[in-house]
Amino acid sequence: MPCALVIGATSTLGKAVVRRLAFAGYKVAATSDCPNSVGKVAEDNKKVGGDVTAFSLDTSKSEHRKELVEKVTEKLGGLDTLVIVPQQNTIVGEIIETSGEDFDKLFADTLTTPFRISQAALPQLSKSKNGSIVFLTSCFGFTPSIDMGLFSVASNSVLSLTKAVASSAAKKGVRVNSVVSGMVEGDGTGAVWDNASGEEARQIRQQLESMIPLGRLGRPADVASYVEFLASSKARYITGENCIVGGGVSYRL
Known part of the structure; x- marks a missing residue:
């Protein structure tokens, strides 16, 4: 049975990824810094037969990342996939x-911590016959929005x-790809439409659709299926790819 570690398991997309991998027969380590929230994710999946274990650590801290990989590997018996x-x-x-504070926080959450987690997990992933890392990101990376x-x-x-990590990780037999979501319900990228309500929300949704x-609009399950x-x-011959789930919207050639 393959083993997967999902970082950010309590977000809308994180919950969908945990559920999808558990249904596909993975042993899943669901991780978040909130013990109550991630514990509920694990329990909800166990109720429907999923093999999901909750881990609560602060992945922004190097000592916690090292501890997380060690605990997950010991509990699950190995590590095949890391999903961030x-x-x-x-x-x-x-x-x-x-603001400077917002700049530093967003890049720490989006870039620095995911990279450091990948570094910490790579030695274990390289022991797998099908080691892989999957980053999740947004199509706004291809087409900037002023908002x-x-x-x-x-x-x-x-x-x-x-692409950079894929080039290095390939030498260790580990594949690295990203799933790039378009306009997906409840994933936090909506800016205006996630904050609207009532008739305004309905009109915005119709315009977007x-x-x-x-x-x-995309659904979290659409993203989770690609993961x-x-x-x-x-996907054993796919690495270094940024894979779009965008409903046909042209974000690149």
């Missing part, structure tokens, strides 16, 4: 107005991180 779900974004507005300026830059950095060829594919042996 970023914290839900709350920083909106034009980038020129960004999400800093988030766009941070998301773009994950696209480059994916009219721009998407498949006619609807499962990239973690599986079906």
Whole structure:
């Protein structure tokens, strides 16, 4: 049975990824810095037959990252896949107005901590016959939004991180890819539409859906399904790719 570590398991996308991997037969380590929240994620999945164990550590701290990998490997019996779900974004507005505090926090959450976790997990992942890392990021990394300026830059950095880490990790037999979500319900990238309500929210949603060829916003399960594919042996010759789940919206050629 393959083993997966999901960082950020209590967010909307994180919960969907944990559920999808558990249904696919993985032993899943669900991780968050809130013991009550991640404990509930584990219990909810156990009720429907999922093999999910909760771990509560602060992955922004180096000693916690090392401890997490050691505990997960011991508890699950190994590590095949690392999935890093970023914290839900709350920083909106034009980038020129960004405070230094917001800048440092967003890049720490989006780039620095995911990279350091990957470094910590790589020795164990390299022991797997199908070791892989999957970053989650946003299509705003391809197409910046004036309302999400800093988030766009941070998301773009994950696209480059994916390719750079993939080149190095390939030498150890570990694949590295990202799942790049378009407009997905409840993932924190919505800026305006996530904060609207009532008739305003309905109108915004209709306008957005009219721009998407498949006619609807994405769902967390759409993203989670792609994560499962990239973690599986079906994707054993795919690495260094930023894989878009965008409903047909053209974010790149």
